[in-house]
Amino acid sequence: MTVRVRFAPSPTGMFHVGGARSALQNWIFAKQQGGVFVLRIEDTDAARNRPEWTEGILSALDWIGIARGSYEGPYFQSSYAGEHRAAAQRLYEGGRAYYCDCTREDVQARTGPQQRGYDGFCRDRGLEPGDGRALRFRTPDEGETVVVDLVRGEPTFENKLIEDFVIARGDGSPVFLLANVVDDMSMGITHVIRAEEHLPNTPKQQLLWDALGVKPPIWAHVPVVVNEKRQKLSKRRDKVALEAYRDEGYLADAMRNYLMLLGWAPSGDREIVPWSVIEEEFRLDEVNPSPAFFDEKKLRAFNGDYIRALPVADFVEACRPWLTGTETIAPPPWQPEEFDPAAFAAVAPLAQTRIAVLSEIVPNVDFLFLADPLIDEAAWAKAMKEGAADLLDAAIVAFEALESWDAESLKATLEAVGAERGLKLGKAQAPVRVAVTGRTVGLPLFESLEVLGRDRTLTRLRAARVRLV
Ligand code: GLU
Numbered sequence: 001m002t003v004r005v006r007f008a009p010s011p012t013g014m015f016h017v018g019g020a021r022s023a024l025q026n027w028i029f030a031k032q033q034g035g036v037f038v039l040r041i042e043d044t045d046a047a048r049n050r051p052e053w054t055e056g057i058l059s060a061l062d063w064i065g066i067a068r069g070s071y072e073g074p075y076f077q078s079s080y081a082g083e084h085r086a087a088a089q090r091l092y093e094g095g096r097a098y099y100c101d102c103t104r105e106d107v108q109a110r111t112g113p114q115q116r117g118y119d120g121f122c123r124d125r126g127l128e129p130g131d132g133r134a135l136r137f138r139t140p141d142e143g144e145t146v147v148v149d150l151v152r153g154e155p156t157f158e159n160k161l162i163e164d165f166v167i168a169r170g171d172g173s174p175v176f177l178l179a180n181v182v183d184d185m186s187m188g189i190t191h192v193i194r195a196e197e198h199l200p201n202t203p204k205q206q207l208l209w210d211a212l213g214v215k216p217p218i219w220a221h222v223p224v225v226v227n228e229k230r231q232k233l234s235k236r237r238d239k240v241a242l243e244a245y246r247d248e249g250y251l252a253d254a255m256r257n258y259l260m261l262l263g264w265a266p267s268g269d270r271e272i273v274p275w276s277v278i279e280e281e282f283r284l285d286e287v288n289p290s291p292a293f294f295d296e297k298k299l300r301a302f303n304g305d306y307i308r309a310l311p312v313a314d315f316v317e318a319c320r321p322w323l324t325g326t327e328t329i330a331p332p333p334w335q336p337e338e339f340d341p342a343a344f345a346a347v348a349p350l351a352q353t354r355i356a357v358l359s360e361i362v363p364n365v366d367f368l369f370l371a372d373p374l375i376d377e378a379a380w381a382k383a384m385k386e387g388a389a390d391l392l393d394a395a396i397v398a399f400e401a402l403e404s405w406d407a408e409s410l411k412a413t414l415e416a417v418g419a420e421r422g423l424k425l426g427k428a429q430a431p432v433r434v435a436v437t438g439r440t441v442g443l444p445l446f447e448s449l450e451v452l453g454r455d456r457t458l459t460r461l462r463a464a465r466v467r468l469v
Contacts, residue, residue: 003035004188007061008077008180010042011053014241015060017294018195018225018233021259025222026193027066028260028282037066038187039073044179049078060242064256065275075187077179084174087182087212088135088167096211097167099127100136117163135168137208145203150191150220150284157203165204177201181208184217193220193284197232220284223263226291233294247328249358250299251318254306258299262292272305304356315352316345319361332362334369343368346451350443364442368452373438373460383434389468391421391431396461405454407446414446435464 007023009015030037041057043049054074062068091097100122111119118136127133140159147155167178174182184192199221209216225233233240245255257272264287266273310318323339325331332339344365351364367373394417402409411425418428433445436457442448449457 001190002188003030003033003190004038005030005035005191005193006038006040006184006187006189008040008042008183008194009057010045011050011057012235013050013053013056014235014243015057016233016235016240017242017245017259018240020060020064020242020255021225021262022194022222023061023066024064024256024259025220025282025284025287027071028279029191029193029220029284031279032282035190037071038075038189039071040075040077040183040187041073042077042176042180044077044081044173044176056243060246063246063252064242064259065252075183077183080179080183080186081174083186084179084182085168085172088174088178091137091167091208091211092129092135094211095138097135097137098122098125098164099129099133100164100166101127101130101133118165120164123164129172132170134166134170136164137167137204137211139164139204139207145206147199147202147206148218149199149202150193150218151223151287152199152221152289155199155202159203159207162203162207167208177204178208181205181212185209185212185214189217191220192217193222196221196224196289220287221289222284222287223289223292225262225294227294230291230293232291238294239296243328245299247359249322249355249360250303251306251310251358254299254303257306258302262294263288263290272302300356307355307358308353310352312349312352316348319344319348319358322359322361329359332369333366333374338369338371340369343451347443347448350447354443363439367437367439367442367448372463373436375434375438376440379434379438379440383430383440384464384468387421387423388431389465391417391423391428392435392461392465392468394420395428395432396458396465399454399458399461402454405450407444407450410446410449431464432461436460 005026007026009019027037029035039061041054043054058068058074088097102121107119107121110121122136123138139162143159145157145159145162147157149155165177166175168174202219202221206216227233227238231237235241239245242255253275256275257278260278260282261271264282265271266277266281307315321329323332323344324336347365347368351361355361355364395414398413398417399410402413414428414432415425418425421428429445430440433442434440436449436452
């Protein structure tokens, strides 16, 4: 039997990090089993049927390493509406489903507002199909439904506690539960690896598999992803869009490594491991069923490690989208013609050890490419205290006299200027840094001045001095 798994996102306009995690787990499982990964877009909700949203899913998958063309699909759930209806009809004709004309109010009037679920009122009324009549699945009165789940063992559900759930609405359209099962069936899916949120649907879905006469798949419900307050990650509250992380400058390799740690860990107390190790070692049955904490701080630190591990040339290349801007990344504050690749290459190794996400490259290097630095006024106020004017005057004179404009000479010079005033180097640097870069923090100062060059450095120091008059 060939293993066939599927990733079945509903288009929502963004790609949830939890979805990315499930996609990767499916992907790895298929690869390990010599199986097939199927992509199915669950687009039956017409309001969610936008082509650009599907495109967003494909490109997010691509970014995370599930390349277009290397899987089966995408299939679109909406194109199988006929099959969904036919299955509903089969269940009806086989006596496994019945029509029901109860409104929610009718049910509540009979059962009281406390009771949840349907009371089975229409079970034996023999209603014909008709406008406004929903089709309900007749769940067995007895027995249990045992779900075989690679992550959770064998969760067992008593059938009598499962209500007669709706499989097609009053207008005849099949609901998600049924469409999802019918598609999995016709696509030959052997293992359903998906988020824990769907576990409550699973006994119902398994009953549908049984009723339709096909052996159900093996399930794996991977843990829900939560924030630091243990709340399920929500797009209204949390940063959940994979695209947002991508555009902020998380590396795909860091991201997918981190995502795989949600509920699982590679051997040997390691967290940062090559993808090939994850592909080899990952086991669904080792996934911890408890909620998995998506720790953004940890991810950031992780990403910093990944950035530092890049060969410099790759780092330079990886920064490019932030240096130019793209469709989804804002352009930098300088004009394209102001950008100087040689100057960037000179400071790139310094920046590489200091940034945690690639977008941070821009505020670190903008002083090199802008005619005038962008002055952060709070930084200015902090650095340009008493004595700053005097220090700048002395620094200007000393720098003008420098024979060799290199980081070492610049440092020795400013150190001496500071010492004459009883200032440690750190204190002496502050006004110079703000005058030249506009900020109190940034790349190592003297290397920055070396790359910026004598004329531009002195021009900025003089301009700052004028402002202090
Ligand atoms: N379309 C469903 C969702 O996005 C997935 C259902 C499933 O994986 O079975 O939540």
